[in-house]
Amino acid sequence: MSNWIEIGAVEEIPKLGSRVVETAKGDIAVFRAADDHVFALRDSCPHKQGPLSQGIVHGHTVTCPLHNWKIDLASGEAQEPDEGCTGKYETKVEAGVVYLAL
Amino acid sequence: MKEKLVLVGNGMAGVRTIEELLKIAPDMYDITVFGAEPYGNYNRILLSPVLAGDKTIDDIMLNTLDWYEENNIKLHVGKTVVDVDRKGRKVIADDGTEETYDRLLLATGSNPFIIPVPGHGLPGVIGFRDIKDVDTMLGTAKTKTHAVVIGGGLLGLEAANGLKIQGMDVTVVHLTDTLMERQMDDVSGRMLQQSLEEKGLQFLMATQTEAILGDDCVKAVRFKDGLEISADIVVMAAGIRPNIELAEKIGLHCERGIVVNDTMQTFDPKIYSVGECVQHRGETYGLVAPLFEQGKVCANHLAKFGIGRYEGSVTSTKLKVTGIDLFSAGDFTGDDTTEDIIMKDVANGVYKKVVLKDNKIHGAVMYGDTVDGAWYFQMLRDGTDVSDIRDHLMFGQAHLGDAGHGGENAASAMSDDMEVCGCNGVCKGDIVNAITDKGLFTLEEVKAHTKAAASCGSCTGLVEQILASTVGDYSDTPKKKAMCGCTEHTHDEVRHAIKHNELTSIPAVHEFLEWKTPDGCASCRPALNFYVLAAWPNESVDDPQSRFINERVHANIQKDGTYSVVPRMWGGVTTPNELRAIADAAEKFDAKMVKVTGGQRIDLFGIKKEDLPEIWSDLNKAGMVSGHAYGKSLRTVKTCVGEEWCRFGTQDSTGLGIKIEEMTWGSQTPHKFKIAVSGCPRNCAEATIKDFGVVCVDSGYELHVGGNGGIHVKATDLLARVATEEEAMEYCGAFMQIYREEAHYLERTAPWIERVGLSYVKEKVVEDEVGRKVLNQRFLDSQDVFKFDPWAREVADAETRKVYIPIKKIG
Numbered sequence: 039m040s041n042w043i044e045i046g047a048v049e050e051i052p053k054l055g056s057r058v059v060e061t062a063k064g065d066i067a068v069f070r071a072a073d074d075h076v077f078a079l080r081d082s083c084p085h086k087q088g089p090l091s092q093g094i095v096h097g098h099t100v101t102c103p104l105h106n107w108k109i110d111l112a113s114g115e116a117q118e119p120d121e122g123c124t125g126k127y128e129t130k131v132e133a134g135v136v137y138l139a140l
Numbered sequence: 141m142k143e144k145l146v147l148v149g150n151g152m153a154g155v156r157t158i159e160e161l162l163k164i165a166p167d168m169y170d171i172t173v174f175g176a177e178p179y180g181n182y183n184r185i186l187l188s189p190v191l192a193g194d195k196t197i198d199d200i201m202l203n204t205l206d207w208y209e210e211n212n213i214k215l216h217v218g219k220t221v222v223d224v225d226r227k228g229r230k231v232i233a234d235d236g237t238e239e240t241y242d243r244l245l246l247a248t249g250s251n252p253f254i255i256p257v258p259g260h261g262l263p264g265v266i267g268f269r270d271i272k273d274v275d276t277m278l279g280t281a282k283t284k285t286h287a288v289v290i291g292g293g294l295l296g297l298e299a300a301n302g303l304k305i306q307g308m309d310v311t312v313v314h315l316t317d318t319l320m321e322r323q324m325d326d327v328s329g330r331m332l333q334q335s336l337e338e339k340g341l342q343f344l345m346a347t348q349t350e351a352i353l354g355d356d357c358v359k360a361v362r363f364k365d366g367l368e369i370s371a372d373i374v375v376m377a378a379g380i381r382p383n384i385e386l387a388e389k390i391g392l393h394c395e396r397g398i399v400v401n402d403t404m405q406t407f408d409p410k411i412y413s414v415g416e417c418v419q420h421r422g423e424t425y426g427l428v429a430p431l432f433e434q435g436k437v438c439a440n441h442l443a444k445f446g447i448g449r450y451e452g453s454v455t456s457t458k459l460k461v462t463g464i465d466l467f468s469a470g471d472f473t474g475d476d477t478t479e480d481i482i483m484k485d486v487a488n489g490v491y492k493k494v495v496l497k498d499n500k501i502h503g504a505v506m507y508g509d510t511v512d513g514a515w516y517f518q519m520l521r522d523g524t525d526v527s528d529i530r531d532h533l534m535f536g537q538a539h540l541g542d543a544g545h546g547g548e549n550a551a552s553a554m555s556d557d558m559e560v561c562g563c564n565g566v567c568k569g570d571i572v573n574a575i576t577d578k579g580l581f582t583l584e585e586v587k588a589h590t591k592a593a594a595s596c597g598s599c600t601g602l603v604e605q606i607l608a609s610t611v612g613d614y615s616d617t618p619k620k621k622a623m624c625g626c627t628e629h630t631h632d633e634v635r636h637a638i639k640h641n642e643l644t645s646i647p648a649v650h651e652f653l654e655w656k657t658p659d660g661c662a663s664c665r666p667a668l669n670f671y672v673l674a675a676w677p678n679e680s681v682d683d684p685q686s687r688f689i690n691e692r693v694h695a696n697i698q699k700d701g702t703y704s705v706v707p708r709m710w711g712g713v714t715t716p717n718e719l720r721a722i723a724d725a726a727e728k729f730d731a732k733m734v735k736v737t738g739g740q741r742i743d744l745f746g747i748k749k750e751d752l753p754e755i756w757s758d759l760n761k762a763g764m765v766s767g768h769a770y771g772k773s774l775r776t777v778k779t780c781v782g783e784e785w786c787r788f789g790t791q792d793s794t795g796l797g798i799k800i801e802e803m804t805w806g807s808q809t810p811h812k813f814k815i816a817v818s819g820c821p822r823n824c825a826e827a828t829i830k831d832f833g834v835v836c837v838d839s840g841y842e843l844h845v846g847g848n849g850g851i852h853v854k855a856t857d858l859l860a861r862v863a864t865e866e867e868a869m870e871y872c873g874a875f876m877q878i879y880r881e882e883a884h885y886l887e888r889t890a891p892w893i894e895r896v897g898l899s900y901v902k903e904k905v906v907e908d909e910v911g912r913k914v915l916n917q918r919f920l921d922s923q924d925v926f927k928f929d930p931w932a933r934e935v936a937d938a939e940t941r942k943v944y945i946p947i948k949k950i951g
Contacts, residue, residue, distance in 0.1 A: 043948075043950060045947055045948050046947045046948060050942070050947055051947070052684075052685055052943065053685065054659060054685040054686075055685050055943070057943065057946070057947035058946045058947065059946060059947060059948045059949075059950060060946040060948070060949040060950065061949075061950045061951055062950070062951035065946070068947065071659075072658060072659050086699065087701075088699075088701070089697075089701040092689040092692075092693075092697060092701070093662070093689070094661075094662040094665060094666070094685070094686070094688070094689075095659070095685070096657065096659040096660055096661045096662060096665065097657060097658060097659055099661075101661070101662030103688065103689040103697055104697070104699065105595075106662065108662075119578075119588050119589045140950070
């Protein structure tokens with residue numbers, strides 16, 4: 039069973055932006071798309087470990103700030119022709135509150 | 141029930157059209173393809189490397205049989221369509237196979253022109269067109285010695301080169317004095333001939349074939365002058381003819397090719413046609429780039445989107461013979477109305493000729509060093525006025541020296557393990573492999589797959605050369621270059637729309653210009669944010685989520701995810717108090733390095749994001765503000781000490797630098813903007829490689845613009861000489877304003893001026909006094925909005941401060 043952890047209100051994540059959740063195993067980037075979908079990925083680009091939380095969000099994609107790799111927010115997969123994948127985490131939003139499954 | 145689309149001709153143009161169609165309307169048609177050859181679609185332009193032994197047939201397959209299956213395309217290979225019943229909408233193949241259609245696409249390509257001399261039908265006389273021809277050549281080369289190639293054009297020379305590599309004695313027979321006379325002038329043609337002779341090819345120039353001799357197969361060739369030479373194989377490469385046999389038979393209007401309109405439709409509205417078989421606006425094309433452009437337009441109309449017109453192509457040519465770089469484009473012969481600029485160094489194997497008409501490039505031919513071919517070609521297609529750069533046009537785009545690839549300018553001379561892209565460590569061999577293995581055709585595709593030329597771009601010319609020598613020709617930039625994949629519009633069109641339709645937000649731009657993606661992308665959104673702000677400083681609101689991270693958090697992200705912090709030091713002048721505060725901050729926030737920058741500032745490295753507001757607060761308290769070292773804005777004004785201290789100083793350069801910095805700090809510009817003020821022509825502040833540079837002289841101030849010390853080292857051009865500080869500042873404001881209003885986002889002043897011409901900038905900023913004052917006033921007005929310390933603002937706002945810290949800490 040997933041262990042749902044409350045993160046905070048959706049409003050605390052900027053639209054088309056991201057906030058970081060610090061964990062003992064490294065940072066997790068929590069993204070909020072324009073349609074209010076919330077996604078969570080390991081805050082580390084599969085290319086050179088750039089902090090994805092600092093990238094520009096567009097659609098359900100984030101562009102890494104270091105070398106412009108485009109990472110799919112839902113799957114963590116790099117967009118072709120780049121190859122690589124970063125860890126993803128389940129999220130849910132209930133009554134305006136974001137939960138993360140760890 | 142889906143409509144039925146039948147493609148006749150399983151070649152590059154036809155299948156590319158299907159691919160484009162599947163991209164935009166995957167489920168619209170049931171698709172059937174007829175191909176006369178027994179293969180999937182292969183890359184015909186790579187037949188030369190197959191002949192030369194550099195590639196195998198498998199290497200050049202573009203669409204394997206599996207591809208057709210995966211896309212539910214019914215493929216008839218080895219079947220030639222012999223008739224079309226246009227009334228019953230049905231195609232009929234030679235084996236009796238019939239397929240009905242709602243739309244028919246003819247892509248029957250071309251046939252080699254076989255000169256009808258006696259003996260032309262003998263076994264051993266072939267064209268150079270398909271895999272079968274290559275197999276025949278390879279087979280002959282194994283057992284026989286003598287090859288004759290008739291025709292010294294592109295195809296003939298590639299065939300000759302391949303046969304030579306396969307060990308045959310090859311004689312090329314050419315009708316005129318100059319090889320490739322449609323692509324080369326006589327000088328470059330002779331240089332080409334000499335290089336090929338050094339490779340062991342023999343030439344019979346100005347020679348006409350009279351007959352091919354032999355009984356049951358080819359034995360010899362006889363020429364009009366009576367000479368006879370032995371031949372075991374004769375390759376006819378005297379040109380190609382559009383294959384219009386089928387189209388003529390079924391009564392479609394044909395001239396030299398199948399006549400189509402701008403939507404690639406033939407005179408029968410149900411029938412479209414693309415590729416070498418087509419005649420469009422009187423032209424036929426034999427190179428791949430135009431065919432792909434046609435395919436894209438045709439797919440759009442087949443998908444019933446009804447937008448996009450094919451308006452013809454300007455083509456350029458390169459030769460795929462290892463070790464030879466040549467390039468030509470446009471009309472390089474010229475006439476009474478044109479001028480030539482020629483650079484010729486035969487001993488070094490370099491020849492360049494550019495033909496100008498009304499100060500625009502009309503054509504170009506190059507041999508040896510072709511790295512600037514793409515640059516000339518771009519200016520030719522764009523119709524760029526080159527009067528301002530005429531004096532160094534022949535030395536190329538980067539004549540002052542490009543950084544990063546060791547000064548290489550001839551890709552063919554490079555070995556496979558030599559580095560092409562110094563940013564991403566990509567070698568020539570990597571690029572060649574990617575092009576052939578992944579079937580790449582354009583610069584954009586090569587950039588995406590290999591990352592070569594994808595960072596600083598200084599090796600773009602080399603990458604284009606490699607692309608050219610690997611696939612022959614290519615299309616790099618369409619004439620009208622869209623901002624990004626999210627829109628069809630160019631930067632200029634977008635800027636114009638924002639200004640004239642009072643679009644004051646990104647969503648307004650998206651809606652008005654019908655953006656294709658909901659939020660844009662990481663490339664267009666920052667551009668739109670800037671364009672909106674630049675056009676409407678008072679009416680628009682900055683969108684932080686559309687800014688690159690550095691501008692969002694007012695610091696520079698480093699590779700480990702920490703930030704660097706640079707406080708402003710006006711004119712590069714500081715005080716013990718400021719230095720003390722910087723030292724304290726460095727210790728308090730555990731800066732990993734303290735570094736003096738090139739722009740006369742101090743940079744604190746290794747600062748954690750969550751500490752940023754606090755370090756700013758400390759620096760603010762000591763009277764310092766953000767140095768905007770992260771911004772697309774004024775970076776620094778670098779100065780020397782000037783007349784106050786220096787025995788050579790002519791004016792107060794430090795004082796003027798500070799005044800200019802106080803005027804311009806915080807400004808929003810298309811890209812970073814650097815200024816320097818030097819106190820005398822010794823130019824210690826290096827003002828002549830800045831975006832705006834002032835060199836003080838005894839009589840006043842020289843104002844220089846458009847310099848750059850980066851990838852393309854570029855010295856400034858002199859804009860004007862003025863007598864007073866006030867004038868210098870007015871010119872500075874006006875120049876920054878016109879750059880801000882007219883340059884493309886992320887375009888530095890140097891390439892911007894190269895694009896619009898220095899004369900244009902002088903006309904607006906120097907010659908038009910009223911215009912200059914208006915521009916300067918608009919600059920000052922916008923500075924009322926932009927001139928604030930973002931550090932202090934963030935520190936004061938508890939809400940925005942929150943985004944600097946983690947939303948939650950677990951464990």
